[in-house]
Every structure is written in C-alpha cells, then in structure tokens.
Amino acid sequence: MATYLNLDVVHYICSCKVSKPLCRLYLCKHCFELRCQDCVLPEVDCQYCPNCLDYMSSGEAKVKKNRCSACYDCPSCGHTLSTRATSATLPSPDDPTKQVAQKVYYLLCAFCRWTTRDGGIPDQRAPSVPWRNLAQGAELRQDNSKRLTTLTEAFRQLALKEKAEKERKKIAVRKKSFFSPGLTDRYGLASVALRKKSLANPSHFTPPTVDIPEAQATEDPPDDLDEAYWLPPVPEQSPLAPGLHTRSSLLQRLADPEIQPERSSQLAPISKPVLCKRSLRCRQCDHNLSKPELNPAAPKFKINLCALYNVPEMRLYSVGDGEGGEGDDCCQLTLLLTNPASKPTGVRLRCLDSRLALPDREFSLGPCGDAALDLDDPLAAAGAQSPSSEPDRPDEVAFRGPGRLGLLARLRCARQLAASEGVRLELSYEFRNIVLPSAAAGESVEVRRLTAELLLRPPASSGASAKA
Amino acid sequence: NPKINEMSRTSVKIAPGAVVCSECELRGDITIGQRTVIHPKARILAEAGPIIIGDGNLIEEVAVIHNRPDESNPNEKVMIIGSQNIFEVGSRCEAVKVGDFNVLEARSFVSRDTVVSNGCTIGAMCSVTGREVLPDNCVVYGAASHRKVVSEKPPAQTLQLDFLAKILPNFHHIKKAGASSAAAAAAKQHRPS
Secondary structure, X not given: OOOOOOOOOEEEEOOOOOEEOHHHOEEEOOOOEEEOHHHEEEEEEEEEOOOOOOEEOHXXXXXXXXXXXXXXXXXXXXXXXXXXXXXXEEEOOOOOOOEEEEEEEEXXXXXXXXXXXXXXOOOEOOOOOOHXXXXXXXXXXXXXXXXXXXXXXXXXXXXXXXXXXXXXXXHHHOOOHHHOOOOOOOOOOHHHHHHHHHHHOHHXXXXXXOOOOXXXXXXXXXXXXOHHHOOOOOOOOOOOOXXXXXXOOHHHHHOOXXXXXOEHHHOOOEEEEOEEEEEEEEOOOOOEEEEEOOOOOOOOEEEEOEHHHOOOEEEEEEEOOOOOOOOOOEEEEEXXXXXXXXXXXXXXXXXXOOOEXXXXXXXXXXXXXXXXXXXXXXXXHHOOOXXXXXXXXXXXXXXXXXXXXXXXXXXXXXXXXXXXXXXXXXXXXXXXXXXXXXXXXXXXXXXXXXXXXXXXXXXXXXXXXXXX | OHHHHHHHOOEEEEOOOOEEEOOOEEEOEEEEOOOOEEOOOOEEEOOOOOEEEOOOOEEOOOOEEEOOOOOOOOXXXXXXXXXXXXXXXXXXXXXXXXXXXXXXXXXXXXXXXXEEOOOOEEOOOOEEOOOOEOOOOEEEEOOOOEEEEOOOOOOOOXXXXXXXXXXXXXXXXXXXXXXXXXXHHHHHHHOOO
C-alpha cells in the first residue's frame, strides 16, 4: 500500500501482541479489542470480474470455473484484451451475392499489440462471442470435456448403486415374517411392500456401458530426437532469429495449461479469472468486522469497523531539538492526536516505560472535520479552543484543530531509542458504541472507556539530530 | 568551429499541407513533408547532418528527433524518416533511418545504431539501443523491452492528422510553407544528391 505517511513510526498493538500501523487494524465493538489481519476470519461474499465488474455468487462462479464469460486476458502479456471493430466488405447475411461493408470485430491487447488474428481466429460479426472456443484446437478440448462428462455420469451412477446396496443391507436385517403380504394384507400394504422391495433391488441399476480402456505402457521413446525438434541455428547478429519468435515463451505456455501452446500461433485468449469480495469476521466473537456491498462498483460498506474510523490516531508530528534541561540527550516531540468520530471524545496518553514525559491529564478532542462544520459556534468548529472548560497550557498543547490536538512531549535518552524497540504508550479514549434500538427504548449510545497500546519509533534521523 | 556554424544555419523547408507550430524548436537543415503535423515544444535537431521527414508524420509535444554527432564516426549523416510515423509525447529518436508506419510510444528511445524498418511499435518507456535492423511489424513492449513480431502494422492515424490540421491553427502560430531561411542557398549545397 503506497502512502504519504511513514507507517512504521507509530504502531498499535493488536490483541495478539503484534504491532501494526492503525490502518491495518480493526476494532471489534463486541469484544472491544483491536484485531489484525491474523485475528480475523475472511469469508468469500461473491466473485467479480475486475474488468467488467460483473459479480456472481459462489455457486455461479463454480459453474463458470471462476472465470468471467465476457472478458479475456492477452495470452502474450497478461493484460486485458479490448474489442476493436473494423469494417470489411463481406457478403451480406440477407443476400449472399451482394458485398456489403460490415463491421467485424477482433480482440486486441493495447500493451503488446497481440490480436486474435495472430492466434489464427477469424474476425467475428458480433462483438461478444466465445472467443476461446474459436481458437485452434477447440474441437479437441470439447471432445475431451464430453468424454469427461460421460465418465463422471457413469461414476455417479455407480456411487448411487453402491449407496442403494448399503440401504438394502440395512433393510434386509429386519425380520421379514411380519411384513410378508401373504399373511397380512389387512391394510393394503402388500403393494407398497412389493414396490419398496423392488426399489431396493439393485438389479434396476444397470450401469451404462462405458468403455474404459486398460492402461497400456507407452512405447519406448527413441534415443535420438527427430531433426525437426531442433530449431535452426541462431545467427549472431539478429536477436529475433528466424523461428525464435514463432515459439511461445515458458510463461506464456504455463499460463494456459489447457492448451499449453508451443507455437505463438497457438496462443488463444484466456478467460479472465475472477476476484473475490470478502468479508471479515472476528475469530473470538464471530461478529462481522468488515462487510462490503455485493456490487463491486459500489465501494461502500455495510459494516466497516476499521480502527481508523473508531480509534483516535496518534502520529509523530514533528521532532524538535533538545533544549537542555534534563541533559543534552533529550528532544521534544510533538504528537498529533486525531479524533475520527463525529462526537467529541476524551483522550489520555500515558507512557509505560517512562521514557517520554507526557502531560498527565485527559484532553478532549472535538469532533472530526466533517461533523465539526455542523457546529454552530465557529470557534468550536475550528477547534481552536479546548472544548472542555480547562484552558490549554502552552507547555503541554502545541496547537489544536477540528478534531486534532498537538501534544508536546519530552523524550529522554533519544540516542538509545534507535537500538530499542521503541517507546510504549497507552492511549485511553472514549468509544461511543451505538446499541441497536431495543423494544422499550430508542437507539442508545453506550460510552465506554477503551485503551490501546502504542509503540512509537521515531525515525533514525531524529535521533541523530539530537544535540551531542 | 564548423559545428556552431552549421547549427546557426537553420534552414527549414516545409512542404505545403504540413502543419508546423512556431513554438517547436527546429535547428539545422530540416525538410518536412506534406501533411506532417509537428506540435509545439517538439524538438528537431539536425546537429550532425540534415534531417528529412516524410509525409503524414505526427510529432507530438516534447518529442526529440536528434541527429546527434557521433564521436566514433564524425562523417555527416543524413537522417531520413519515412511517412505515417507517430512520435508520441516525450519520445526520443536518434536513429538515422526510420521507415514508414512506425509508432514510437511515449518516452521511448531509439539509438543511432538502430535501423527502424516499417510498421514497428516501440512501446512506452522502452529503449532500443542495439546495432541492428528491427524486423518489420516488430513490437517492443514491457519493462524488459520484450520483442515480438505481429502480423500487421499499426493503423494509420489519418483521422487524427486531419483533426489536428484543422484545430492546431486555431490555437497556435503556424510556420508558413516553403523554404524559411535566408541561407536557403547554402542549404541547397547540403542536400544529399
């Protein structure tokens, strides 16, 4: 993931004791803990084609072999093929004697300029056509699939037959005397019993005669390869030796295991594999943490419990020079705290290994940018003042903004920091949990005090800049 | 210094129908064929000899066509570019001989030693530097400058050329057709026989 920020400076500790940047974590609002990618169970929601964004359910995708039916990849370079149209004079479909200019379509890769014409596929009259089936050797592949379906049908029937035999054995254990129709036909059960008996009789199932040939040993390969296998020698000057460009590369061959084309004229468009939309579930409490919309064109979420939207984010804003005071191995850091919620929250930072001198009281952060605009008081919206009654002290607070707070902190033993893992901090904040409306009361908001452990690792250059 | 004298003797012969924006940089002895469109900020530098550009070419912005002097071979060489070629934005062509229907995509580079034949496509950011003749309809693509030969040349961009010929004069000053240099007589001596 490319970002403007250095994500390694501030890490949050997940419930599994692994440190990750906040953007990689989720907050489970039922367990009230941070979860990382490993604490979370992914589930496939639906499959979609990355090109046409056509989405299908998992069952449908299984039938389509996890491929899009309309989009194709270039067999030469792997990019998506686009459909191009040209006009050609062809006999018109109505009147075969007349030559009419008609639109014909072919597939083209915009990156490497491979076209279906290079693969020997003639131009088609309609833009959406099963291109792959038109490639060379398609009839051979279809014959193989027919054979495979006959075989699977035969084995499926065999399986049914074996299952019926098992059932019959179970029924046969019971005593037959009570059910023989000769003795008791008071309730007209004779015909029913007879029918059941005949169904359980395996003679009904005659497996279709499928010709499964015996395995035969292949002939011994000849010792010397046929001359035709050797390509003509490559002249030293030309990089594109005659014949070399007619061969497919190994990557191209392996990208299409069905055909495994040896020659570049055998390359056929590859049906585009689909990607999946997944939803994430907390492993502990089984609630959903992230559930996207089914439609891949809509980047919204039904449930989005990313930690970035729920936990105040701390960033290293700036590193100042040491100003003496507690020895010259000191530097002053400015930590930026951002409130992601639309309601104000109270935040308190505490250093766990006493390396960082932090103001030891709770600060309230206003609501974040968008919600702040709704506030009536323009000053409160700008967040210039502390929302609570306590005024900010200039040796503790560097600045304020809408939903943001710059805290001043003094770091001791800055040079030793590079060797150690980092400074461990504890951030406690208020989390507003919107509880679903119950029958009696309306929607209620539960305010909980949560804590998160942080790991601050100022980048190495800041340690070097500390005055010697 | 004879080189400085040559560069200062800029003489450009523009065929009728060619659209050459005034803001392009033309240095040295250059001949431009019919229906060729040269965008502003293109640079055509005939340093080590004249450049002859054929018909129907499209030379886009920041493209450089440079007849660069070669220390190993200081003889004057004429750079001949055929017709219906496209030099996309930022492409650099130092090849001495370029055929027809080629496309040099954005930021591509062709060195002096290479001979570009017909219908070649040099992909974006690809560079071709070997001493060789590129085969017809060759395509160079990818970060590793892969090669392959396709069956047909890139399509001619006549629609685009017509459109540009109509639109560019509305927004840019265009150089007039004809020999535009006081030293046209001197240029005639340099024309290859």
